[in-house]
Amino acid sequence: MEENAPSGRRSGWKQDPAAVQADILRAATEEFARNGLDGARISDIAERTRTTKRMIFYYFQDKQTLYRRVLEEAYRKIRAEEAELNLGALPPLQALRRLVEFTFDHHRRSEPFIRLVMIENIHAARHLRDSDLIARVNDSAIERIRDICTRGQATGEIRPDITPLELHWMISALCFFNVSNRPTFGTNFGDELFTEQAQARLRERVADMVVAAARA
Amino acid sequence: MEENAPSGRRSGWKQDPAAVQADILRAATEEFARNGLDGARISDIAERTRTTKRMIFYYFQDKQTLYRRVLEEAYRKIRAEEAELNLGALPPLQALRRLVEFTFDHHRRSEPFIRLVMIENIHAARHLRDSDLIARVNDSAIERIRDICTRGQATGEIRPDITPLELHWMISALCFFNVSNRPTFGTNFGDELFTEQAQARLRERVADMVVAAARA
DNA sequence: CCACAAATGAACCATGCGGTTAATTCTGTC
DNA sequence: GACAGAATTAACCGCATGGTTCATTTGTGG
Incomplete structure (x- = not known):
């Protein structure tokens, strides 16, 4: 009855959007921290991920938005x-x-x-x-x-x-x-x-x- | 007989390479300081100059070299x-x-x-x-x-x-x-x-x- | 099990931008 | 005043990169 927390254990499931987003955010943090906003390459971020470039734009509209989310998350943490x-x-x-x-x-x-x-x-x-x-x-x-x-x-x-x-x-x-x-x-x-x-x-x-x- | 200092007064002269280089360096300093190495646009630097993009590559081989020269000049000053x-x-x-x-x-x-x-x-x-x-x-x-x-x-x-x-x-x-x-x-x-x-x-x-x- | 949405993949596109080519104009020299 | 080399211009190019299209798969509620 009780639904799992979004990024919780989903053994058996093939899809876990929340985890994908978290994964992207993690990779993006590394990449932006290393190379800056202009220096970072979306394709490089994608490579550090278990997903694809396509999904980055799917969940985060564009580079700037992704960067802003990275920044927010970093401050929060x-x-x-x-x-x-x-x-x-x-x-x-x-x-x-x-x-x-x-x-x-x-x-x-x-x-x-x-x-x-x-x-x-x-x-x-x-x-x-x-x-x-x-x-x-x-x-x-x-x-x-x-x-x-x-x-x-x-x-x-x-x-x-x-x-x-x-x-x-x-x-x-x-x-x-x-x-x-x-x-x-x-x-x-x-x-x-x-x-x-x-x-x-x-x-x-x-x-x-x-x-x-x-x-x- | 005595030649003018390279960047000195050259009234009458149509060319003054040293002045052109100094001009480029000045504009590049502004642009790099404002936007960073990756953020800076060579064409933007050129626009802030009395010369053209081509001359930037003529006097400074490439973007990185120009940036290094800017950095050196800034420290020196x-x-x-x-x-x-x-x-x-x-x-x-x-x-x-x-x-x-x-x-x-x-x-x-x-x-x-x-x-x-x-x-x-x-x-x-x-x-x-x-x-x-x-x-x-x-x-x-x-x-x-x-x-x-x-x-x-x-x-x-x-x-x-x-x-x-x-x-x-x-x-x-x-x-x-x-x-x-x-x-x-x-x-x-x-x-x-x-x-x-x-x-x-x-x-x-x-x-x-x-x-x-x-x-x- | 069907319909519909969310999630995903692969291939593609537009263009901004670093860098170049090739031809033209200066400038000092013999 | 012709020659050589430096300085300058305008037009051009390749391609990396942010972002997209379209089709397919995966999950959910009725």
């Missing part, structure tokens, strides 16, 4: 991962440090997402702006910091003249750049900062910087 | 501008602060360059690596900081366990991100941080952060 972090139990400055460290690690593990954001910035966030789905997915990121701030400012541990948005900007800048600009930075100045040890050290330096910026 | 800054006269921490503030302002004014670097990062710095011209143009950036460090560490103002490379990384991250990710950041969280006042404030926050990270 990343924010969901971030949401798992529970900082409410920690004292404000410790929570902040933990958030920075987590973000540093998380960004390093999320190169495809970082690259999609880079690509979107090259395109002046045109497609991001077109997407209504994303709009309020990001608020949670700020809310998490706002909570830290209000708690910390109540106890006097955090200076009153800093905003959650500024803190988020700092954290993002340092953690994002570390992944996004590794190629040119490494080429220009060597890869010394990208060994495991150097990265661990950098991680603490970044945490120190942000905490120091917030401390009263 | 930017490092030349940065070199004008004279920090030797200032005490170490003051020099560092001045460097951060300068870099913050300079990056804001150099969006096309920032975008070229973003684009190059998307391409894993492939073309940058191909260019031998650029290799040691960047050393000066590190040397400038190294000088500050050695001076500051001699007097004990600067902590001994920080490297010029780390400082450069911090400065770059904060100043670069401010320009590179403005589109997505603004779209996701609003443009509050990008007003003149907020930017001025951010500029000081960034300077504080870096100086604090360096201070013993």
Whole structure:
């Protein structure tokens, strides 16, 4: 009686549209992250799939729409991962440090997402702006910091003249750049900062910087 | 008797190859910075020029070569501008602060360059690596900081366990991100941080952060 | 089991675009 | 002022690539 969830187990079935779409989205994410919107080839995406080029246009109208869906999905996934972090139990400055460290690690593990954001910035966030789905997915990121701030400012541990948005900007800048600009930075100045040890050290330096910026 | 400099005044002359090449390079820089390597159209570049598409291939063999030349020229120009800054006269921490503030302002004014670097990062710095011209143009950036460090560490103002490379990384991250990710950041969280006042404030926050990270 | 829709496959199409050909005009030289 | 080589123009080309057409298969509800 109860119908299976669309992409659930359908053993015996020959068709599973939801799975096909998910498969396309996965392949497209890889391809767009690797080569950008213009650089990506639909036929290459198709080859990474268990289906054909035809189906890509069947489920997603055109290249731009597919790209937008990829972007939406990537944001959704990343924010969901971030949401798992529970900082409410920690004292404000410790929570902040933990958030920075987590973000540093998380960004390093999320190169495809970082690259999609880079690509979107090259395109002046045109497609991001077109997407209504994303709009309020990001608020949670700020809310998490706002909570830290209000708690910390109540106890006097955090200076009153800093905003959650500024803190988020700092954290993002340092953690994002570390992944996004590794190629040119490494080429220009060597890869010394990208060994495991150097990265661990950098991680603490970044945490120190942000905490120091917030401390009263 | 004395021949004019290639791109100098050639009034009366109908041909000026050097000027044509410079013109192409200028137009190509605009186009590549705006649309990326794949997004840029040679015909669009030609239209922004006083010459034709054919001449682009005549002077620069193909699209990739043109792009590489654009990249080289952009790096050369930017490092030349940065070199004008004279920090030797200032005490170490003051020099560092001045460097951060300068870099913050300079990056804001150099969006096309920032975008070229973003684009190059998307391409894993492939073309940058191909260019031998650029290799040691960047050393000066590190040397400038190294000088500050050695001076500051001699007097004990600067902590001994920080490297010029780390400082450069911090400065770059904060100043670069401010320009590179403005589109997505603004779209996701609003443009509050990008007003003149907020930017001025951010500029000081960034300077504080870096100086604090360096201070013993 | 039939009708109808959703899903799929193979072959095809239009054209934008990077790059070229070949002929023409400059410019400096002997 | 003729010759050689560089600079320039206009017209052209191949083909990769986004997107489509049309026919066929697969699944579902009556």
